[in-house]
Amino acid sequence: MTLSTPTVSPARVFDPLAHKDDLTAFRAEVRAWLEAVVPADWQTRMTGADEADYVAFQRWWFAEMQKVGLATPHWPRDWGGADIGIRHQTIIFEEVARAGAPGPELFVISLYHLPATLFGHGSQAQRDRYLTGVKERGEVWCQGFSEPNAGSDLASLRTRAERRGDVYVVNGQKVWSSYGAFADYCLLLARTDFEAPKKQAGITYFILDMKAPGVTVRPIRQATGQSEFCEIFLDNVEIPVADRIGEENAGWMIAQSTLSAERGLIVFELSERMARAFDADLAEAKRTDAAWLKDDQLRREFTAAYSDMVTLRLMIRAMMQEVEADPHMGSATLPTYIKIHFSNILRRYTDFRVRIGGLAAQAQQPAVMGGGHQTGNAMHDFILSYAWSISGGTVEILKTVIAERVLGLPR
Numbered sequence: 111m112t113l114s115t116p117t118v119s120p121a122r123v124f125d126p127l128a129h130k131d132d133l134t135a136f137r138a139e140v141r142a143w144l145e146a147v148v149p150a151d152w153q154t155r156m157t158g159a160d161e162a163d164y165v166a167f168q169r170w171w172f173a174e175m176q177k178v179g180l181a182t183p184h185w186p187r188d189w190g191g192a193d194i195g196i197r198h199q200t201i202i203f204e205e206v207a208r209a210g211a212p213g214p215e216l217f218v219i220s221l222y223h224l225p226a227t228l229f230g231h232g233s234q235a236q237r238d239r240y241l242t243g244v245k246e247r248g249e250v251w252c253q254g255f256s257e258p259n260a261g262s263d264l265a266s267l268r269t270r271a272e273r274r275g276d277v278y279v280v281n282g283q284k285v286w287s288s289y290g291a292f293a294d295y296c297l298l299l300a301r302t303d304f305e306a307p308k309k310q311a312g313i314t315y316f317i318l319d320m321k322a323p324g325v326t327v328r329p330i331r332q333a334t335g336q337s338e339f340c341e342i343f344l345d346n347v348e349i350p351v352a353d354r355i356g357e358e359n360a361g362w363m364i365a366q367s368t369l370s371a372e373r374g375l376i377v378f379e380l381s382e383r384m385a386r387a388f389d390a391d392l393a394e395a396k397r398t399d400a401a402w403l404k405d406d407q408l409r410r411e412f413t414a415a416y417s418d419m420v421t422l423r424l425m426i427r428a429m430m431q432e433v434e435a436d437p438h439m440g441s442a443t444l445p446t447y448i449k450i451h452f453s454n455i456l457r458r459y460t461d462f463r464v465r466i467g468g469l470a471a472q473a474q475q476p477a478v479m480g481g482g483h484q485t486g487n488a489m490h491d492f493i494l495s496y497a498w499s500i501s502g503g504t505v506e507i508l509k510t511v512i513a514e515r516v517l518g519l520p521r
């Protein structure tokens with residue numbers, strides 16, 4: 111693939127505050143930019159693309175968004191963002207979904223998890239170095255939390271970090287790190303105190319340079335045929351003390367900031383894309399007078415999933431308003447309901463598409479790299495839907511959280 115698509119980026123950066131009271135103008139500006147920049151054939155070009163092309167395309171898209179301030183609009187102004195609020199962010203997500211634009215998925219940790227962690231707990235030197243690296247050099251980050259025996263029970267992690275002078279020497283293994291094979295840096299949790307009375311109390315948070323000696327990355331081939339994840343092996347890796355985030359043994363509390371980033375804007379964007387996909391499917395079915403339109407059971411399924419999708423969007427908007435009203439407190443329980451609801455609808459919807467697609471939809475064709483769950487390849491999207499009921503806390507664990515912490519049911 112070549113990235114020769116001419117782009118017509120506006121000369122000036124989007125400034126949401128310039129449209130503080132004129133959301134219609136802001137929407138029009140975002141829409142015009144997307145129409146000018148998103149290559150009409152990007153999904154065709156990314157179908158079955160190899161890793162090198164995929165990464166090049168993702169980098170190109172990130173750079174285009176960054177040129178006009180749409181990569182980091184949610185970052186603070188002092189850091190090249192726009193302190194964007196809920197109303198403007200809603201418009202961006204709606205318009206990105208409407209345009210069927212690629213998602214900057216390679217940069218999710220860089221854009222959301224990293225700032226959520228560093229703004230709350232990083233040093234000034236760490237913010238200067240690493241947030242600037244994302245903004246100006248498009249550095250890719252991954253997250254090294256899970257281990258073979260520490261996923262749902264993350265606090266049981268065994269990767270060991272021992273302080274020796276100005277460095278920590280780290281040994282252990284991480285698993286399921288998304289985009290770890292392309293990452294420059296990793297948000298890493300390791301155990302510094304094996305004797306702590308509570309296992310959560312002995313964990314420290316580090317920045318790991320993925321090019322440091324002793325780091326080995328091994329991609330994991332998934333059921334979809336892709337290798338989004340990888341294992342990371344750490345063999346006497348030296349991490350400078352300056353790359354420790356927060357105090358020694360305070361990593362568990364800091365990790366909650368990282369994980370909270372998953373609960374907001376990311377699901378928001380995905381739900382907008384899902385809504386567009388529903389509408390596109392319905393329009394196509396009507397256009398072709400699809401057989402499922404006359405099947406009572408399938409009509410019921412589609413209508414039920416559609417209604418749930420509308421409810422999901424309302425829940426997300428309610429959550430965003432709570433977070434906007436008080437970014438520090440925000441909603442404690444809504445994100446949990448939203449995650450469960452989103453996983454559930456995505457599974458039902460992608461399963462529905464496999465069934466209405468007949469035999470052709472049963473075959474696993476090459477998918478659109480970067481197309482998320484709406485690649486148009488029904489079987490691929492269905493298999494991938496399972497990822498959402500596992501990542502960032504499995505549905506079973508989240509239901510337990512509701513049972514115990516919200517309903518107060520006995521353990």
Ligand SMILES: Cc1cc2nc3c(=O)[nH]c(=O)nc-3n(C[C@H](O)[C@H](O)[C@H](O)COP(=O)(O)OP(=O)(O)OC[C@H]3O[C@@H](n4cnc5c(N)ncnc54)[C@H](O)[C@@H]3O)c2cc1C
Pocket residue numbers: 252253254255256257258259260261262263285286287288496497498500501502503504505506507510
């Ligand atoms: C798409 C995706 C992306 C990911 N990206 C990353 C990443 O970038 N970085 C990273 O560190 N990790 C990542 N992960 C890993 C993810 O956080 C873990 O898979 C998740 O926490 C579950 O842990 P596990 O896989 O070890 O499963 P386990 O914890 O072993 O769970 C296995 C099954 O047992 C159930 N179970 C476990 N404990 C209980 C319990 N107490 N009560 C009831 N049921 C229980 C679970 O619900 C699940 O069904 C990713 C995972 C996915 C799917």
